[in-house]
Amino acid sequence: MAEQTLTNRPSIDRVIGHLCSIDEMRHVCPTRAGEGDPLLSNSDVRRIVELASRLMFPGFFTEGDRGSSVMRAVMTLECHELYDLLVEQISAGMCFDGDNCDRSLTVIRDRAALCAESFIDSLPALRHILDTDIDATYLGDPAAVSTHEVIACYPGFRATMSYRIAHCLLKLDVPIVPRMITELAHSDTGIDIHPGATIGERFVIDHGTGVVIGATAIIGDNVKIYQGVTLGAKSFVTDDSNNPVKGIPRHPIIGNNVVIYSNSTILGRVTIGDNAIIGGNLWVTRDVEPGEKLIQARADNFRSTR
Structure with a gap:
């Protein structure tokens, strides 16, 4: 086995050489001047949806105990985490956008921070409209035991919540990230709603x-x-x-x-x-x-x- 591994190494090096060759890449990940730009992450985008969902509906999308005595402190920590992830992923999306090629990373991050702040400010309004979706789903389905069941179990509501989060970000001119959010929901639920x-x-x-x-x-x-x-x-x-x-x-x-x-x-x-x-x-x-x-x-x- 050791001999076979050693024998295969030159072949691996040759393949990696081809894969790393810019001249052979038809689709190159967008980069701007310098290195260190943030990168898009499906796991971070999924976490953004999870945190936003937790903040809007405390207790429904968390695995840990969240008593009333610590709820405000936990939600404050989660809101800070959400803000940091939003800044990073919105910045990454902007770095992918050709319109931002000539902008410095500092300018991009400042703009991303404003978008993140605006999104977090919109969470109460987002919850209000989602409340109407929950009530309508419960009232329209004889099989629904409670509105709590709708929030915890219904894929239609999950997909709608992801859409509304993504649509809010899209209205803030955030590139790529909104589509990532709805495609993650599409994979989870089989429901495909474009954020636009x-x-x-x-x-x-x-x-x-x-x-x-x-x-x-x-x-x-x-x-x-x-x-x-x-x-x-x-x-x-x-x-x-x-x-x-x-x-x-x-x-x-x-x-x-x-x-x-x-x-x-x-x-x-x-x-x-x-x-x-x-x-x-x-x-x-x-x-x-x-x-x-x-x-x-x-x-x-x-x-x-x-």
Whole structure:
């Protein structure tokens, strides 16, 4: 075994030489002048979500005992940890962003610190809107025993909470980190919500697996969607090189008090009016009027071809 290891070492050195060759890399991790820039970390980003969740809902996302006598002290420590992680990861995201190539690390960290402070200031407002999501989920699900169960167990709420955290950071012009947050939630829950989507209060995802909500989707208040629902793009406008043009609205607008049942797909910049109901297993590419109900034709309306 020792001889084989020694024999293989020149081969390993040669492979590492190729892997480290800048000339052979098509995709190089962005760097700026000098070294020591912070690096993005999935584990740190996951910790950011965990800490923000703990601060908004004390006792639900921690493994240790948190009695009332020490709760304030523990939350203060966690808030400081959250701030430090935010500064580091927001700085890392900004270092990845080409627009910051000419900025010093000091300038980037100062800007990241302002973003981190603004995010922490927004936590009470974030909790308020998440409270509406929790209440709507509990009231709309006969199987829910309590709002506590919704917070502790429901993947739809977990994905929504991650989305709302990510969306808040995106509005602060934080690059990359918001998408990392929602993709971690996607891996955990099977629910894919782009941080750029706009979602109103009392939002409910029931069951949730397979839900996809695109970047330019707009969802009103008191909307409920079931598993397998897609709010996607019908087609892409392309440039002269046949590449998709980015940043244009291409996903649905969902009004207030809308219900979309399982496995329905709504594509393109269509509008689903207030109080509409979209039945299950439908393919929708047109506007739906307020109050309209789309359902599949009954099976007995079809003639068998056999």
